[in-house]
Amino acid sequence: MQFWSRYDRARYVVEPTYWEIVGPHRQQVKGIAAEFNDHLFDSDAAQALNRWSDEVKAAVEEYLQAHYDFGKTMRLVTSQDTVMAGSIAAVPTCLFRVTIDGEVDACGRPAVSEDGYCQKHASMVEDSPMDAPNRIAKASA
Numbered sequence: 277m278q279f280w281s282r283y284d285r286a287r288y289v290v291e292p293t294y295w296e297i298v299g300p301h302r303q304q305v306k307g308i309a310a311e312f313n314d315h316l317f318d319s320d321a322a323q324a325l326n327r328w329s330d331e332v333k334a335a336v337e338e339y340l341q342a343h344y345d346f347g348k349t350m351r352l353v354t355s356q357d358t359v360m361a362g363s364i365a366a367v368p369t370c371l372f373r374v375t376i377d378g379e380v381d382a383c384g385r386p387a388v389s390e391d392g393y394c395q396k397h398a399s400m401v402e403d404s405p406m407d408a409p410n411r412i413a414k415a416s417a
């Protein structure tokens with residue numbers, strides 16, 4: 277069963293992780309959580325990954341469908357989502373890059389201009405393409 281969330285890293289705790297005290301020892305009892313990755317949670321994949329029993333998997337699915345968020349920010353994946361996911365992935369992202377302390381930061385917003393910049397950076401580039409290099413030259417002179 278596949279679920280979709282508005283939040284790319286949504287996490288729903290069905291049973292919290294807790295510490296059990298057995299005589300002199302403390303042992304961690306791993307809880308049960310539905311962890312969304314890139315807006316998606318697949319209960320079959322999670323079952324395989326976490327070695328859940330069928331009962332646990334069913335409990336997670338029931339928990340999500342009974343949750344307050346279900347039908348609002350979270351719902352079952354429909355076949356239309358698959359189509360949408362494909363078209364979202366096909367949208368190119370903005371080419372704007374800025375280097376801070378040797379690390380390159382990409383803008384990542386969807387590109388809207390013909391030369392591949394987002395709305396914000398397309399207008400910046402169009403305003404005065406020659407201004408920025410001149411300013412740098414003056415500052416260093």
Ligand SMILES: [Zn+2]
Nearest residue numbers: 370383394397
């Ligand atoms: Zn941008």
